[in-house]
Amino acid sequence: MIVIFCLMTSVxxxxxxxxSDQVHQTPAEMFHKPGGAALINCSHSIESYDRILxxxxxxxxxxxxxxxxxxxFGTPEPGVNxxxxxxxxxxxxxxxxxxxLSVDSSAIYFCAARYHSSEAYFGAGTKLTVLGKxxxxxxxxxxxxxxxxxxxxxKNQNGQRWKTLVCVASGFYPDHVSxxxxxxxxxxxxxxxxxxxxxxxxxxxxxxxxxxLRVLAKEWFKPENRFSCLVTFFDGKENQIxxxxxxxxxxxxxxxxxxxxxxxxxxxxxxxxxxVKSCIYGAFICFLxxxxxxxPRKQSK
Numbered sequence: 001m002i003v004i005f006c007l008m009t010s011v012x013x014x015x016x017x018x019x020s021d022q023v024h025q026t027p028a029e030m031f032h033k034p035g036g037a038a039l040i041n042c043s044h045s046i047e048s049y050d051r052i053l054x055x056x057x058x059x060x061x062x063x064x065x066x067x068x069x070x071x072x073f074g075t076p077e078p079g080v081n082x083x084x085x086x087x088x089x090x091x092x093x094x095x096x097x098x099x100x101l102s103v104d105s106s107a108i109y110f111c112a113a114r115y116h117s118s119e120a121y122f123g124a125g126t127k128l129t130v131l132g133k134x135x136x137x138x139x140x141x142x143x144x145x146x147x148x149x150x151x152x153x154x155k156n157q158n159g160q161r162w163k164t165l166v167c168v169a170s171g172f173y174p175d176h177v178s179x180x181x182x183x184x185x186x187x188x189x190x191x192x193x194x195x196x197x198x199x200x201x202x203x204x205x206x207x208x209x210x211x212x213l214r215v216l217a218k219e220w221f222k223p224e225n226r227f228s229c230l231v232t233f234f235d236g237k238e239n240q241i242x243x244x245x246x247x248x249x250x251x252x253x254x255x256x257x258x259x260x261x262x263x264x265x266x267x268x269x270x271x272x273x274x275x276v277k278s279c280i281y282g283a284f285i286c287f288l289x290x291x292x293x294x295x296p297r298k299q300s301k
Contacts, residue, residue, distance in 0.1 A: 022046050023113045025123035029176050031131055031236040038098045040126045042111035045091055051114040052094040054084065057125075058107040059197075066109075069094050088113070101130045129174040133205055137233045139171030143246040146220060161217035167229035167244060170208040175200070176234040179211040183219075184226055191215060221248050 023044045032038050042052055054066040067076035067084050074084030074094075083097040098105055106129050114120035146163035167179065175198040181188050191214035198207035211229065219225055226247045233240045 019046055019119075019121045020123070023111065023121050023123040025109075025111055025126050027126060028124065029127040029129075029234050031129050031135060031174065031176075032101050033131055034102055036101050038101060038105070038128050040096045040098070040109050040111075040128070041086075042094045042096070042113075042123055043092060044113035044121070046113055046115075046121065047090060049090060049113045049115040049118075050088050051116075052084075052088040053112045053114060053120065054082070054096045055110045055112070056107045057110065058104075063110070066096070098128065103130050103132060106130045127176065129176065131174065133173055135235055136171065136173045136206065137235060137240050138169045138177070138231050138242050141167065141169045141229060141231050141242045141244040143167045143227065143229050143244045145246065145248075162214050163217050163220040165213045165215070165220075165227055165229075165246065167211045167213070167231075168208065169210075169229075169231040169242070171206050172198075172233055173206050175207045175209075177207070177209055178232045179209060180230045180232070181211070181213050182228040182230065183215075184224075185228070188213070221250070223248060 023046070024042070026041045030038060042054075044052075050071050051068055053068040056064040056066055058064070064080075065077060066080050066082050067074065069075070069084050069086065069088040071089065072087050074086075076082050076084055081099050083099065084094065085097070086092065086094040088094050094111065096109065096111070098109070108125045108127050110122050110125045112120040112122045144166045146165060150161075150163055167181075169177065169179065177198060179194045181192055192211065193214075194211040195209050198209040200207050209231075213227065213229075215227075220227075224247075226245055228246075229244045231242045233242070
């Protein structure tokens with residue numbers, strides 16, 4: 001057990017290292033019904049490396065060490081319902097078999113290649129879902145227009161105004177989805193913020209995911225621009241893509257710098273005219289008062 005603890009400490013410290021692109025896991029994702037078994041393959045092309053370690057990462061839990069293969073000898077952890085077969089040598093395949101699947105088996109499984117006390121390198125992971133209902137692609141994908149009350153940012157980007165588009169995909173199961181955005185059929189990544197995980201409805205057990213795209217107001221108001229939200233859903237065999245599109249149908253009624261300067265100049269002009277009129281009116285009143293005061297004097301003479 002002491003040896004395994006040391007392995008885990010070293011592996012955790014090197015997660016995401018540069019040689020991870022030479023560690024390959026297949027498949028990237030899979031569905032299975034309860035009671036069956038899931039097979040996950042791992043291989044590497046790192047010279048001299050001859051150990052494969054396996055981990056399970058469940059939602060909101062720490063990584064769980066499942067066992068390892070040393071050259072051609074698999075050693076699962078006690079009490080873990082898995083088998084480890086194959087070979088850990090370069091360009092060979094090591095297979096993790098997760099048996100007697102249940103809902104608790106749903107997780108992301110990682111393999112890591114290692115050689116004695118050297119650094120370990122992780123694969124990209126395999127997402128396994130043990131189904132609790134029928135597979136259903138998104139029933140609705142919608143892009144909501146930016147709010148008309150979304151204001152100009154006076155502190156950032158030199159006071160440029162922004163608009164936020166919101167894409168909502170709902171009614172899908174399980175949560176094997178990804179969301180991307182396009183502008184006029186070209187992929188855009190700047191200004192994109194997508195929920196880190198889809199949210200599950202407790203009643204229907206379906207999922208919903210939201211993604212937001214923040215763009216300059218001037219780009220949104222161009223009628224020739226078409227914004228697209230693409231939701232990619234894995235149905236167990238292949239990816240299905242559902243798309244929603246939107247373009248602006250309104251004109252820019254916002255306060256641009258030019259409009260602001262024009263309005264302030266007109267306001268200054270109007271204020272100046274008002275002051276002049278007030279002065280003339282004041283002078284006229286003074287003249288009337290003087291006239292009325294001088295008339296009795298003339299009559300008394």
